[in-house]
Amino acid sequence: xxxxxxxxxxxxxxxxxxxxxxxxxxxxxxxxxxxxxxxxxxxxxxxxxxxxxxxxxxxxxxxxxxxxxxxxxxxxxxxxxxxxxxxxxxxxxxxxxxxxxxxxxxxxxxxxxxxxxxxxxxxxxxxxxxxxxxxxxxxxxxxxxxxxxxxxxxxxxxxxxxxxxxxxxxxxxxxxxxxxxxxxxxxxxxxxxxxxxxxxxxxxxxxxxxxxxxxxxxxxxxxxxxxxxxxxxxxxxxxxxxxxxxxxxxxxxxxxxxxxxxxxxxxxxxxxxxxxxxxxxxxxxxxxxxxxxxxxxxxxxxx
Ligand code: NAD
Ligand code: KPL
Numbered sequence: 001x002x003x004x005x006x007x008x009x010x011x012x013x014x015x016x017x018x019x020x021x022x023x024x025x026x027x028x029x030x031x032x033x034x035x036x037x038x039x040x041x042x043x044x045x046x047x048x049x050x051x052x053x054x055x056x057x058x059x060x061x062x063x064x065x066x067x068x069x070x071x072x073x074x075x076x077x078x079x080x081x082x083x084x085x086x087x088x089x090x091x092x093x094x095x096x097x098x099x100x101x102x103x104x105x106x107x108x109x110x111x112x113x114x115x116x117x118x119x120x121x122x123x124x125x126x127x128x129x130x131x132x133x134x135x136x137x138x139x140x141x142x143x144x145x146x147x148x149x150x151x152x153x154x155x156x157x158x159x160x161x162x163x164x165x166x167x168x169x170x171x172x173x174x175x176x177x178x179x180x181x182x183x184x185x186x187x188x189x190x191x192x193x194x195x196x197x198x199x200x201x202x203x204x205x206x207x208x209x210x211x212x213x214x215x216x217x218x219x220x221x222x223x224x225x226x227x228x229x230x231x232x233x234x235x236x237x238x239x240x241x242x243x244x245x246x247x248x249x250x251x252x253x254x255x256x257x258x259x260x261x262x263x264x265x266x267x268x269x270x271x272x273x274x275x276x277x278x279x280x281x282x283x284x285x286x287x288x289x290x291x292x293x294x295x296x297x298x299x300x301x302x303x
Contacts, residue, residue, distance in 0.1 A: 001158075002027055005073045006084055008045065008060075010129040011101055012075030013137035015167065017047040017056045022165040027059045029088065035134075036062055042135045049139040063087035071097045071158070074111070078102040078265040079303075082111055092118060097156065099123055099147070103250075104265030105183050106272075112150060121156070123147050124178045127168070144168050148175025174228075181229040181236075184217040186266050187284070188237045190251035191291045201245025210237060216281045220270060223277050255294075260301045263291060268303070 002025040005016045012028065019026040028045075030036045039045075044057040061067075063084070069091045076084045081102050085092075092098075097119045100108045112120040128141025147159075147169055155171035162169045172178055188210055192203055203210060214234035221230035254261045267288045274281040292302040 001025070001070050003071050003073060004029055004069045005075055006063075006088070007031075007074065007076035007080070008039075009075060009077075010131050010137055011125065011127070012073065013045050013047070013131070014127065014129040014139055015073055015075065015101075016058055017045055017054070017137065018165045018167050019161070020056045020058045021047075021054065022161070024161050024165055027061055029063055029065075030060055031063070031084070033062065036060055039135060044135070046133075046136040047139065048132070048136065065091070067091065068093045069096055071099075073099045073101065075101050077260070078104055078107040078262045079260065081107045082114065085111060085115070089115070095119070097121060101125060102262075102265065103182070104186070104262050104269055105179055106265045106269045108179075109150070119149065119153075121147050121149055122175045122179060124172075124175065124182050126182075142168070144170060146170055146172045146175060146178045148172035148178070150176055177226055177229045180221055180224065180226045181233075183266060183270065184214075184221060184229065184233055185237055185240055186249075186251075187217060187270050187287075188213045188233075189241060190249040191263075191267055191287050193249040193252040194255050195287075195290055195294060199245065200241050200247050200249055203241050204238075210234070210241075212283050213287065216284050217270065220274050220277075220279060220281060220284070223279050224273055255298060255300065258298075258300065261295065263288075263295070264303045267291060 003019055004027050005012045006029045008028040008030060016026050016028050030039060039060050044055045047054050070093045074081050094117055099121045100111060101123045102108060108122045124146040126143030129137050129139050132138050145168060152173060159169060189200060192206060193200060211234055214237055218230040218233045251261050271285055271288050295302045
């Protein structure tokens with residue numbers, strides 16, 4: 001059975017090249033005829049990892065190809081994921097599996113609701129990759145991929161293919177708790193790096209602001225039934241800031257490069273969830289407003 005990877009950006013290419021290297025059948029689905037033509041001219045994806053470079057001639061196709069899709073890795077940004085799946089929906093096998101790599105929360109649930117016949121597996125990834133040119137991915141940071149089904153359920157048998165491909169993974173019996181925890185970390189850290197124009201480590205100068213945000217985020221997690229994900233949140237935020245002190249957050253990099261952010265699925269999702277529960281989170285709302293204003297001033301989408 002072939003994997004189909006929808007979106008050959010940074011993470012999609014990282015997964016596709018590792019599967020291909022292990023001899024596991026994989027196809028990439030590109031968004032336009034132009035991009036397919038560019039790929040066919042290049043003839044392969046390039047993976048750079050620990051100073052080594054490898055070339056991977058992975059079969060590529062457009063969303064409107066006709067072969068059925070049994071296992072789909074959705075590697076688009078959160079704001080593109082649902083529309084991208086819609087384009088190939090007629091090809092989804094009745095019992096297909098969709099792995100959703102998106103950061104934050106909101107997009108995964110919309111997809112799971114829209115395609116109830118598919119088994120959706122949510123993924124929380126702490127691996128790091130970036131594109132260096134359109135057909136070249138650089139594996140920049142080792143990490144973990146937590147996979148899980150939102151309603152629990154057994155681990156799929158094909159996890160051994162990830163072992164063979166050297167893709168680190170763990171099956172999580174509570175993937176929503178993992179996604180909420182990561183969302184809370186991202187909400188505490190990423191917007192402040194944008195607004196203070198700084199690396200993660202410099203946020204240690206804004207301890208009081210971090211502390212107030214963590215307090216509201218912890219209350220929100222508790223109100224959402226995610227009390228375990230709220231435990232020691234502030235301590236974990238400080239640990240991540242210290243461990244990634246020299247880095248710029250992903251949102252900082254998006255803004256610096258003039259790219260749309262995933263704000264709707266991070267701070268936006270946090271604020272909407274609080275509102276729907278009637279929970280007052282004035283600091284999160286104020287941060288959301290300031291961040292949107294900052295994006296507007298930089299000519300970027302505010303959603
Ligand atoms: P990316 O922008 O590099 O790649 C997304 C790709 O999807 C692009 O190539 C884009 O052209 C493609 N795409 C969009 N719409 C499409 C369509 N309709 N059909 C086919 N392709 C389409 O993004 P990324 O950095 O790989 O991130 C993907 C997701 O993974 C995001 O939610 C991100 O937050 C998350 N994530 C990324 C990293 C990382 O290190 N890059 C780490 C953890 C989580
Ligand atoms: O995930 C991150 C990001 O930059 O998106 C960290 C490093 C945890 C900062 O929130």
